[in-house]
Amino acid sequence: MRAVALITAGVALVGCASSGETLSVAAPLQTEQFKAQVKAGPQQVLLAPHGAGLSDAQRSAMYQAVTQWRNAYAGVVVVETPSAADADTLKATGHVDQFLRTYGVTGAEVQFRRYEASDPKAPIKVTFPIYSVDIPKCGQDWGDLARSSDNQPMANFGCATSANIAAMVVNPSDLNHPQGMTAPDASRRQVVLDKYRQGQTTSSAADAQSSAAISDAIR
Secondary structure: OOOHHHHHHHHHHHHHHHHOOOOOOOOOOHHHHHEEEEEEEEEEEEEOOOOOOOOOOHHHHHHHHHHHHHOOOOOOOOEEEEEEEEEHHHHHHHHHHHHHOOOOHHHHEEEEEOOOOOOOOOOOEEEEEEEEEEOOOOOOOOOHHHHHHHHOOOOOOOOHHHHHHHHOOOOHHOOOOOOOOOOOOOOHHHHHHHHHOOOOOOOHHHHHHHHHHHHHHOO
């Protein structure tokens, strides 16, 4: 009987394989249709040249741009000086370079260019390439909220979650790919290994204090 059952099962499998039917790939989950779209675009600051240095308003605008650029890095900063620049405009470009270096923008992260302009007092263009995200638009089609005849989720199911994540993310590029890992703390690792070999407690004093505070709170 077991042999007959195995033969019957084998014939059934052969019949399924030779029926010509193709396997269909499962459709994406309902929540996957509302993926936030990440794109790279320039943010540009135009600075009127002042040989004496950046004004307070210019420094404020540059600081905000640098901060946003750091959080959503999409490329190097480009500083463009007009081709007909006079001495004051060239000095102003130097002040821009100094400002960027003061706030941690390295020489490898800045490119200096000239653009065609007949006016020697034409603005200095500072372009910060940043990533931005298009937040999904929810609430387009709610359908019948009372019931669903086919027992399927509503058309907007998952949109709010995707929209909230897109609105809260600091660096939109994180939605496309993870960030690289920083280097480990080799000195701290060596201290832990040495204490472990000597049979000592490897936790730091801060950890012990935290544990004591938690223990006190539980009591």
